[in-house]
Amino acid sequence: PEPQHLEYLPYHYLLTSISRAGKLVYHDISTGDIVVEHKTKLREVPAMTQNPHNAIIAIGDNKGSVSFWSPNTGTPLVKMFCHNSQVNLVQFTQDGNYFVTSGNDAIVKVWDARNYKEVYSYWTPQVASSASISQTGLLALGFQDQLQIWKDWSIEKQKAPYMKQDTKDSKYVTDLQFVNFDDYLGVGQNKGFSSFLVPGAGEPNFDQFEISVFASKKQKKEAKVHKLLDKLPADSIVLNPHIIGTSDKVSKAILEKERKAVHEEKDRKRLLNKRKKNKARGKGKPTKELYLIHI
Numbered sequence: 001p002e003p004q005h006l007e008y009l010p011y012h013y014l015l016t017s018i019s020r021a022g023k024l025v026y027h028d029i030s031t032g033d034i035v036v037e038h039k040t041k042l043r044e045v046p047a048m049t050q051n052p053h054n055a056i057i058a059i060g061d062n063k064g065s066v067s068f069w070s071p072n073t074g075t076p077l078v079k080m081f082c083h084n085s086q087v088n089l090v091q092f093t094q095d096g097n098y099f100v101t102s103g104n105d106a107i108v109k110v111w112d113a114r115n116y117k118e119v120y121s122y123w124t125p126q127v128a129s130s131a132s133i134s135q136t137g138l139l140a141l142g143f144q145d146q147l148q149i150w151k152d153w154s155i156e157k158q159k160a161p162y163m164k165q166d167t168k169d170s171k172y173v174t175d176l177q178f179v180n181f182d183d184y185l186g187v188g189q190n191k192g193f194s195s196f197l198v199p200g201a202g203e204p205n206f207d208q209f210e211i212s213v214f215a216s217k218k219q220k221k222e223a224k225v226h227k228l229l230d231k232l233p234a235d236s237i238v239l240n241p242h243i244i245g246t247s248d249k250v251s252k253a254i255l256e257k258e259r260k261a262v263h264e265e266k267d268r269k270r271l272l273n274k275r276k277k278n279k280a281r282g283k284g285k286p287t288k289e290l291y292l293i294h295i
Helices: 215-227 251-280
Strands: 003-007 012-021 023-028 035-037 047-050 055-059 065-069 078-081 085-092 099-102 108-110 119-122 131-134 139-142 147-149 162-168 173-178 183-188 192-197
Touching: 003 047, 012 047, 047 085, 055 085, 065 085, 078 162, 085 131, 099 131, 147 173
Parallel strands: 131 173
Antiparallel strands: 003 012, 012 023, 023 035, 047 055, 055 065, 065 078, 085 099, 099 108, 108 119, 131 139, 139 147, 147 162, 173 183, 183 192
16 A cells, blocks of 8 residues: 655664555564554544654544554554644654644644643644754744744743744745754745754754764764664564663562462463363263163
């Protein structure tokens, strides 16, 4: 089936796609194999994105709900009702603590991804068709003929946007994307492409062990090999990635109870198999008895 949306998970080397029929596919680009396929039962999905903090896929549907998906389960980990109409866009911050949704009701809502509660809501002049969040937390919203930049939108309720720009010559905004480590915003339009200068959008400091802006061709090739060797398995995609590598803090009584239940289940299956082996062929079936009648 033809994919409708694509998302790339760089630390897992997974290309995620969803078709018009609602099939969510995780494709490993390092081996060329399909890791898993999920039938989401969603048709014509209008929005799909990833949480950069934990690699969870967020899907906005036509009924106003946003669901979070992982390759480990065939059902959504979380499903929340966000709008009274179709969800047009979903965008997460770099730390994964907040995300933004917008629907056909011309409302942009800010949500806390840690407790799944609404923080703020903003009325917009038109229905927002695209959005992007910079490394420093600036929110760009694209409308039919207008572009807005919001600052500190998750800290407190803002009264007006930080910057605003109207498009000219009937150039409608179709897509937005901030440039990492730079103060530029790329704007895709129906009649071409434009770039806008947004002061304070890019992160001034970078970790050269994560990504080096001034790396040479040889260093980039070596970095690709190291990243491939450090590829994370698909099983590590969970809502709370901090639990990976930690010890189980359950009490000893509960652990002993679970261990006892496992042993009892094994003993029961072993006894059942033993009975099946000891059962003779034809044993237990009703036999025919012959009676001789003397005349």
